[in-house]
Amino acid sequence: MSYTTKLISGLTLGLVLALSAAGQVKLGQPFPALAGHALEGTLPDFSGQVVLVDFWATWCAPCKASFPAYTELQREFAPRGFILLAVSVDKTAGPYEEFLQRFKPAFPTVRDAAQKLIAEVRVPAMPTSYLLDRHGIVRSVHSGYHGESTVKALREEIARLLEEKS
Amino acid sequence: MKIKLNLLLGLAVLAALLTGCTTVQPWERATLADPKMRPDRDPLHSAMFEHIYFSCEAATGGRGVGGSGCGCN
Numbered sequence: 001m002s003y004t005t006k007l008i009s010g011l012t013l014g015l016v017l018a019l020s021a022a023g024q025v026k027l028g029q030p031f032p033a034l035a036g037h038a039l040e041g042t043l044p045d046f047s048g049q050v051v052l053v054d055f056w057a058t059w060c061a062p063c064k065a066s067f068p069a070y071t072e073l074q075r076e077f078a079p080r081g082f083i084l085l086a087v088s089v090d091k092t093a094g095p096y097e098e099f100l101q102r103f104k105p106a107f108p109t110v111r112d113a114a115q116k117l118i119a120e121v122r123v124p125a126m127p128t129s130y131l132l133d134r135h136g137i138v139r140s141v142h143s144g145y146h147g148e149s150t151v152k153a154l155r156e157e158i159a160r161l162l163e164e165k166s
Numbered sequence: 167m168k169i170k171l172n173l174l175l176g177l178a179v180l181a182a183l184l185t186g187c188t189t190v191q192p193w194e195r196a197t198l199a200d201p202k203m204r205p206d207r208d209p210l211h212s213a214m215f216e217h218i219y220f221s222c223e224a225a226t227g228g229r230g231v232g233g234s235g236c237g238c239n
Contacts (some may be wrong), residue, residue: 059199088192107188110203 029143031132034085034110037117040093041110044083046136052084052154054129055118058095058129063127066145067103073154074107077104080162081134085110089118089126129154133161 009128025031034043054061054070055075067086084107090096091147096111112118121130122142131140140157142150192199192213206212 021182021204055193057193057196059196115193119191124190128192 006161009155021093022029024124025120025130025138025141027138029138030136031138032120034117037112037120038114039087039112040110041116043110043127044085044108045049046083046085048081048134050082050134050158051075051132051136052082052129052158053132054086054127055089055112055121055123056086056127057089058099059090062145064103065147066101066127066150067105069147071106071149073151073158076155077162082158082162084109087112087117089115091115098103131157133164 007044033053034046034132035052052070052073052139054063056066058064070086071082072085074082086105086107086109088096088109088111091113093111093113129142130138131142133139139161140153142154143149201207
């Protein structure tokens, strides 16, 4: 392979990778303000709380599989200042409302029907959850739902953040 | 001459990547994840296809790897 071919291939690959990773919310950065993204539903008061923002959709099986475990997390940590917000990216209301009626989650849910918030956050996979500290800074990102290992990691991280002084 | 040809080829690939191709973002895969996208959604079609496959190749089965295009983990 000649030098020119290698150079062009490298530049092309770099450009593609850079474009795909551009704009992603990263660790240590403030999470985008949730208001102003035309989210359907009532946003709870997050001030001074540890927040887990979970992006999900009804067409995503692992997303739905995470709901029972996330309900447990909400019940376990809510009295200590934790709140879980599930942000659906379903474009249509029907499947979203049907799932919520059936499951009745113990945590607040909103719908990003216009997919404005998720386009700003640019999640790497579905589902992806962002754990924010009491100041709204992203402290961990969980890409995908891997059952017990994800829940175990989240439980430890949430407990650690709740112990931090505000 | 060879360098020019490689350069031309590289530019063509770059142009295709920049203009003709797009990445379907993870949150845009609702249609790809629809059950209708599964190649084995219709048992009758699957049985017929399996029969044709057996007739052509004298082989059957071995279709255990599945999954649609949702890209979910």
